Amino acid sequence: MESESSSSAASVSGSPAQTVTDLSRHMLEQDEDDDLEVFSKDATLTDASSFSASMPMSPASMINQYKLEEQDIKDVFITVDCPESHVTSIETFVTYRVITKTTRSEFDSSEYEVRRRYQDFLWLKGKLEEAHPTLIINPLPEKFVMKGMMERFNDGFIETRRKALQKFVNRIADHPILSFNEDFKVFLTAQAWELVSHKKQGPGLLSRIGETVRAVAASVRGVQNRPEEFTAMNDYVETFGQKMGMLDKIAQRIVKEQKEYLEGMKECGPVYTLWSGSEDQLVEPLKAIAGCIDNCCKVTEEQVAGLSENQVPILHEYVLCAETLKAVLRRRDNIQAEYESKVDALANKKADKENLKEEIGRLEDKVECANNTLKVDWERWKRNMQGDVKSAFVDMADTNMNYYKKRLAIWESFLTSQKTDVHLEKDTDS
Amino acid sequence: MRGSEILESMTDSGNEEVAVIGNTDLTAADLHNNTNNTMTEEGVPLLKKMEISVSEAEKRTGKNAVNMQEIYTVYLIETRPVDAITEGPSAAPDSLWRRYSEFELLRNYLLVTFPYIVVPPLPEKRAEFVWHKLSADNMDPDFVERRRIGLENFLLRVASHSVLSKDKIFYLFLTQDDGWKDVVYDTGFQAKADSRLKALNATFRVKNPDKRYTELKHYSDELQSVISQLLRVRAKVADRLYGVYKVHGNYGRVFSEWSAIEREMGDGLQSAGHHMDAYAASVDDILEEEEHYADQLKEYLYYSEALRAVCRKHELIQYELEMAAQDLVSKKQQREELATGTVRTFSLKGMTSKLFGQETPEQREAKLKVLEEQIVEGEELVKTSNAECDEYVRNAWIDIDRFKEQKNQDLKEALISYAVMQISMCKKGIQVWTNAKECFSKM
Numbered sequence: 001m002e003s004e005s006s007s008s009a010a011s012v013s014g015s016p017a018q019t020v021t022d023l024s025r026h027m028l029e030q031d032e033d034d035d036l037e038v039f040s041k042d043a044t045l046t047d048a049s050s051f052s053a054s055m056p057m058s059p060a061s062m063i064n065q066y067k068l069e070e071q072d073i074k075d076v077f078i079t080v081d082c083p084e085s086h087v088t089s090i091e092t093f094v095t096y097r098v099i100t101k102t103t104r105s106e107f108d109s110s111e112y113e114v115r116r117r118y119q120d121f122l123w124l125k126g127k128l129e130e131a132h133p134t135l136i137i138n139p140l141p142e143k144f145v146m147k148g149m150m151e152r153f154n155d156g157f158i159e160t161r162r163k164a165l166q167k168f169v170n171r172i173a174d175h176p177i178l179s180f181n182e183d184f185k186v187f188l189t190a191q192a193w194e195l196v197s198h199k200k201q202g203p204g205l206l207s208r209i210g211e212t213v214r215a216v217a218a219s220v221r222g223v224q225n226r227p228e229e230f231t232a233m234n235d236y237v238e239t240f241g242q243k244m245g246m247l248d249k250i251a252q253r254i255v256k257e258q259k260e261y262l263e264g265m266k267e268c269g270p271v272y273t274l275w276s277g278s279e280d281q282l283v284e285p286l287k288a289i290a291g292c293i294d295n296c297c298k299v300t301e302e303q304v305a306g307l308s309e310n311q312v313p314i315l316h317e318y319v320l321c322a323e324t325l326k327a328v329l330r331r332r333d334n335i336q337a338e339y340e341s342k343v344d345a346l347a348n349k350k351a352d353k354e355n356l357k358e359e360i361g362r363l364e365d366k367v368e369c370a371n372n373t374l375k376v377d378w379e380r381w382k383r384n385m386q387g388d389v390k391s392a393f394v395d396m397a398d399t400n401m402n403y404y405k406k407r408l409a410i411w412e413s414f415l416t417s418q419k420t421d422v423h424l425e426k427d428t429d430s
Numbered sequence: 431m432r433g434s435e436i437l438e439s440m441t442d443s444g445n446e447e448v449a450v451i452g453n454t455d456l457t458a459a460d461l462h463n464n465t466n467n468t469m470t471e472e473g474v475p476l477l478k479k480m481e482i483s484v485s486e487a488e489k490r491t492g493k494n495a496v497n498m499q500e501i502y503t504v505y506l507i508e509t510r511p512v513d514a515i516t517e518g519p520s521a522a523p524d525s526l527w528r529r530y531s532e533f534e535l536l537r538n539y540l541l542v543t544f545p546y547i548v549v550p551p552l553p554e555k556r557a558e559f560v561w562h563k564l565s566a567d568n569m570d571p572d573f574v575e576r577r578r579i580g581l582e583n584f585l586l587r588v589a590s591h592s593v594l595s596k597d598k599i600f601y602l603f604l605t606q607d608d609g610w611k612d613v614v615y616d617t618g619f620q621a622k623a624d625s626r627l628k629a630l631n632a633t634f635r636v637k638n639p640d641k642r643y644t645e646l647k648h649y650s651d652e653l654q655s656v657i658s659q660l661l662r663v664r665a666k667v668a669d670r671l672y673g674v675y676k677v678h679g680n681y682g683r684v685f686s687e688w689s690a691i692e693r694e695m696g697d698g699l700q701s702a703g704h705h706m707d708a709y710a711a712s713v714d715d716i717l718e719e720e721e722h723y724a725d726q727l728k729e730y731l732y733y734s735e736a737l738r739a740v741c742r743k744h745e746l747i748q749y750e751l752e753m754a755a756q757d758l759v760s761k762k763q764q765r766e767e768l769a770t771g772t773v774r775t776f777s778l779k780g781m782t783s784k785l786f787g788q789e790t791p792e793q794r795e796a797k798l799k800v801l802e803e804q805i806v807e808g809e810e811l812v813k814t815s816n817a818e819c820d821e822y823v824r825n826a827w828i829d830i831d832r833f834k835e836q837k838n839q840d841l842k843e844a845l846i847s848y849a850v851m852q853i854s855m856c857k858k859g860i861q862v863w864t865n866a867k868e869c870f871s872k873m
Contacts, residue, residue, distance in 0.1 A: 236691055243688040250680045257677055261670035267663045271656060278652040281838040285845050292849070386695055390873045393702070397867035404859035411852040418846055 076102045076173040078188065080166035083158045084115075093117050096162060098169070100188045106180075112189045120187065121165055123199060127183040128172070133331040134370040135178060136381045138171040139320035140164070141313075156305075160313050167317075171384070177373075223333040224340050227371070233378065234329055241322030248315045251396075255307050262300045269293040285418060292414045299406045306399035314392040318385065325381075328374065335370045339363035476595035477586060481510045481523070482604060484582035487574050488527070503574055504529045505581055509604050526607040530555075533581060535614060536603050540594060541736075542619045542626055545743045546826035547594060548833040550587035551732030553580025559661040559724065561669035572718075576725060583729070593829070629746050636749050640823075646830065647741040654734040657727050664724060668717055679710030698873030705866040712858050719851050726844040730837060737833065740826055747819050754815065758808045765801045768794060 082097040100112040121140055128137050141164035169188075172178045186198050269290040276286035342363055346356045486506040494500045510523040533552055540549050557573055567573065585604070588594045599617065602610050685703035689696040 239688075239691045243684055243691075246680070246684045247688075250677060250684065253677050254674060257670060257673040261667065261674055264663065264667040264670050268660070268667065271660045271663060275653075275656040275660070278649055278656065279838075282841055285842055289845055289848070386873065389695070390698075390870060393870040393873070394867055397863045397870055401860055401863040401867065404856045404863065408853060408856035408860065411849045411856065414849045415846065415853070418842075418849075 074174060075104050076100065076179060078166065078169045078173055080162055080169060083162055093119075094158060096165060098188065106185070107189065109189075114189065114191065114195075116187070118161075118165075120195065121168065124172075124183060124187045125168075128178055128181060129327075131181060131183070132177065132373070133335070134328055134374040134377070135175070136321075136324060136328055136374075136377050137178065138168050139317060139324050140168055141317075142320070156308065160309060163309075164313060164317065175380075223337045226333060226336065229375070230329060230332065230371075233325075237322055237325045237329065241319065241326070244315065244319045244322055248312070248319045251307070251312045251315050255304055255312060258300065258304050258307070262297060262304065265293060265300065266297050269297070288414055288417055292410050295410045296407055299403060299410070302406075303399055303403035306403075307396060310399070311392045311396045314388055318389065321381075321385070332370050332374055335363075336367050339367050475590045475592055476601070477589035479512050480589070480604075481508075481512060482582075482585050482589055483508050483523075484578050484585065485525075487578050489569075490529075501569070502529055503569075503577075505578055507585070507604060524605060526605075528603070530577070530581075532603070532611070533584065535611065536600065537584075538623055539599055539614055539617070539619050540588070540597065541739070542622045543597065543599075543617075544593060545626070546740060546822050547591070547829045548733065548736045548740055549594070550584050550591075551729060551736055552584055553577045553725070554728060554732070559658075559665045559728075561665040561672070576721065580725065580729075626743075632746075634745075634749050636745055637752055638748075640744065640748065642827075643741050643744050647738060647745075650734045650738040650741065654731060654738075657731040657734070661724060661727055661731070664720075664727075668720060672713055672717060675710050675713035675716075677710075678706050682707035682710070695873040698869050698871075702866050702869035702873075705862055705869065709859075709862045709866075712862070716851075716855050716858075719854075723844060723848050723851065726840070726847075730841065733833075733837070737830075740830070744823065744826060747822060751812075751815060751819055754808070754812055758805065758812060761801060761805050761808065765798065765805065768798050768801065 077100070079099045080096050081099075083094050084097075085092060085094050095115040095117045098112075098114050098116050100107075102110060118140075125137060125140055128135075141161045172181075172184055178184065183198075186195065190198060272286050272290035272293065276283045276290070279286060339360065342356060342360045346353065346360060349356065484505050485508050487503050488506070489501055490504050491499060491501050504527040506525055506527055508523040508525045530552075537549060537552055540547070553576065556568065557570075588600060594600065599614055602613055606613070682703040685699040685706065689699040689703070692699065
C-alpha cells in the first residue's frame with residue numbers, strides 16, 4: 001500500500017485524473033478511524049454539494065472540483081459596501097453590508113443581505129484555515145493600521161479596507177473548494193444572532209489545544225525529506241516576500257514624497273497672486289500662472305489618491321500573502337513531519353505495530369492530499385498574483401500618464417492664453 | 431514734485447532764486463565729464479558695434495591681500511568688433527581674463543558715476559535659495575557655469591544701455607588687460623562711493639516726498655519680498671520633486687531582482703525597470719532648466735535693490751535741498767532781525783545781547799555784511815543744485831521708464847519659458863509611463 005501511495009504521490013504533477021483512480025481505489029480499501037473525517041465513504045462525490053463543517057475534503061472530491069475549475073464557473077457574486085459606524089458604550093466599530101447573489105442550489109435563496117464587521121471576516125478566515133490548512137487563502141487587510149499611513153476612521157482608510165474585504169470574499173467564492181465551505185455559507189447568509197450562536201459551535205477549546213500542541217511538536221521535530229519542489233517554493237516565497245516588502249515600501253514612499261511635493265506646490269500659486277497685486281502690465285500672466293499652478297495641485301491630488309487607493313493596497317496585500325504562503329508551507333511541513341515521526345516510531349517500537357501502521361497509512365494520505373492541494377492551489381495563486389500585480393502596475397502607469405497629460409493641457413492652455421509665437425517644436429526632442 | 435517747486439514752497443519771499451548750502455555728489459561738471467568719457471558716437475550703444483561674450487572660466491592660484499595663497503576663478507571676456515566678422519570667420523576675438531571682484535569694482539564705479547541709472551546687477555556673490563542638490567560652494571562647477579552666464583548677461587545689459595555703454599571705464603574693462611584697476615581708482619570714485627554708501631544707509635525724513643518716488647520705492651520693496659518668497663518656495667518644491675523622481679529608481683533595482691525568480695513576468699519586469707531608471711534620471715535635466723528660471727528671477731530680485739538705490743538717492747538729494755533751503759530761510763531771517771533790530775526768532779546771541787547789552791553799530795554792520803555774502807552764496811548754490819536736482823529727476827525717470835519696459839518684457843518671457851519647461855517635463859513623463867505601461871502589459 002505504501003509503495004502505491006508513494007508512486008502516485010510522485011506522479012501528482014501529471015494529470016489529476018490519473019491520481020483520482022489511484023487514490024479512490026486505495027481509499028476504499030482503508031479502514032476508517034473515528035476521528036478521521038478526512039476520508040468519508042462518499043469519497044467519489046462528483047457534484048460539489050457537500051458541506052462538511054470544519055472538515056477537510058477527501059482528495060478525490062477535491063481533485064474533482066479542480067476539474068470543475070477548468071470550466072471557470074462563477075456562480076457566487078458578493079459585494080461589500082455601505083460602511084456604517086456603530087457606537088456602543090464599550091467600543092466603536094464599522095460594519096459593512098455584504099450582499100450575495102448566487103444561483104447555487106445549496107443556497108435557499110438567490111440573494112442575501114447581511115451586515116458584518118471586521119471581526120467576522122477574521123473569524124471566517126480562521127475557520128477556513130483550520131479546515132484547509134494547505135490552501136492559500138487571500139490575506140485580510142490588517143487589523144491595525146500602519147504607523148503614519150492613515151487615520152483609522154477616515155474615508156480613505158475605510159474605502160481601502162472595504163475594497164480589500166470585497167476582494168477577500170470574492171476570492172473565496174471563486175475558489176473551487178473554499179466556496180463550498182459551510183462556515184462561508186453561514187457567513188454570507190446568517191443573521192447577526194445566528195452568526196453569534198454558530199461561532200460558539202465547533203471544536204472545543206481542549207481539542208483546539210490538542211491540535212496546536214501537535215502542530216508545535218511537529219514543527220519542533222522538523223521535516224526530514226521535504227520534496228524538492230516545496231523547498232523551491234520556500235525559496236521563492238522568501239525572495240518574493242522580500243521583494244514585495246521593498247516594492248510596498250517604495251510605493252508608499254512615492255506617495256509620501258508626492259504629498260510633500262504637493263504641499264510645497266500649494267504655496268506657489270498664492271505668491272504669484274500676491275505679486276500680481278504689485279504689477280500693472282504683468283497682472284494677467286501672473287494671475288494665469290497662479291491659476292495653472294492651482295490646477296496642477298488639483299491634478300496632483302487626484303494622482304496621489306489614485307496611487308494610494310489602487311496600487312499601494314495591492315502591493316501591501318501581497319506582502320501579507322507572502323506570510324500566508326509561508327504559513328501554508330509550514331503547515332504542509334508539519335503534516336509531513338507528523339507522518340515521518342510515526343514512521344520513525346514504527347522503526348523503533350515493536351509493540352502496537354498494527355495501529356501504528358494504520359496511523360501511518362492515514363498520515364501518508366494526509367501528506368499526499370496536502371501536497372496535491374497545495375501544488376494545484378499554488379498554480380492558482382500564481383496566476384492570480386500575476387494578474388493582480390500586472391493590473392496594479394498597469395494602473396500605476398495609467399494614473400501617472402493621465403496625470404502628466406492633464407498637466408500638459410494646463411500649461412498648453414497657458415501658452416495659448418498668452419498668445420505667443422513660441423513654437424513647441426521642442427517636441428522633436430521627446 | 432520738482433526740486434524747484436519744493437524750494438518755492440519753503441521760502442517766504444516766493445523768490446525763486448534761493449541759495450543752497452548743500453552738497454550733491456554729482457555736480458554739473460561731473461555730468462558733463464561723463465558725457466565726454468565716451469568712446470562711441472552719440473546714440474549708439476556699444477553692443478551694436480561690438481560682440482561681447484564671457485566664454486570660459488578657469489581656476490587660478492595666487493596671493494591675496496594678506497599675502498596668503500588662495501584659489502579663485504577667472505572668466506574669459508572675448509570681444510570682437512562687429513565689422514570684423516564680415517571680414518571673415520578667421521577674425522579672432524580679443525580677450526582678457528577677469529575675476530568676480532573686478533566685475534564688482536566696475537559695478538561700484540558705475541553706481542557712483544551714474545546714480546540716476548538702475549544699474550544691472552551681478553550674479554549672486556554666494557549661492558542663495560539653494561536646494562539640497564546644488565552645492566553652495568563657489569567652487570562647484572555648476573555654480574561657476576551659472577555665474578559665467580550671469581556675468582555675460584551683465585556685460586550685455588551694460589553694453590546695450592544707451593548711457594552706461596558709453597562709459598570709458600567700461601570700455602577699458604572689456605579691452606584693457608593691464609592696469610585697468612589703476613585707471614578706475616584714478617577717477618577718484620572711491621571717495622564718492624564711501625559717502626554714497628553712508629548716505630544711502632542714513633535715516634532721514636523728507637518733508638515733501640515726491641509721490642512717484644515713494645510709490646516706486648514701495649514697489650521695489652514689494653518686488654524684493656515677493657521674489658524672495660517665490661525663490662524660497664521654488665527651492666523647496668525642487669527638492670521634493672527630486673525626491674519623488676529618485677525613489678522611482680528603486681523600482682528599477684527591485685524589478686530586476688524580482689525578475690530573477692519569475693518565469694512569465696521576468697522580461698516585462700526587467701524592461702519596465704529600465705524605464706523607471708530613465709524616469710529617475712530625467713529629473714536632473716528638468717531641475718537644471720528650472721535653475722535657469724530661478725536665475726532670471728534672481729536678476730530681478732537684485733534689480734529691485736538697484737531700483738531702491740535710485741529712489742533713495744533721490745530722497746537724499748531732496749533732503750539736502752530741503753535742508754539747504756531751510757538754512758537759507760533762517761539766514762535771511764537773521765539778516766532781517768539784525769537790520770530792523772527786532773527779534774522774531776529766539777537765538778542765544780539775541781538773548782545774550784539783551785542781557786549783556788546791545789552790540790555796537792560797527793559790530794552789527796560787520797555781521798550783516800558776512801550774512802549778506804553767505805546769503806548770496808547760498809542763493810547761488812540753491813539755484814545750481816535745483817538745476818542738478820531737476821536734471822537728476824529727469825534722467826532718472828527716463829531710465830526708470832526704460833527699466834519698467836525691460837522688466838515687463840523679461841519677466842513675461844521668463845513666465846512663458848517656465849510654461850514651456852513644464853510642458854517639456856510633462857511630455858517626458860508621458861513618454862516614460864507609456865513605455866512602462868507597455869512593459870507591464872506584457873507581464
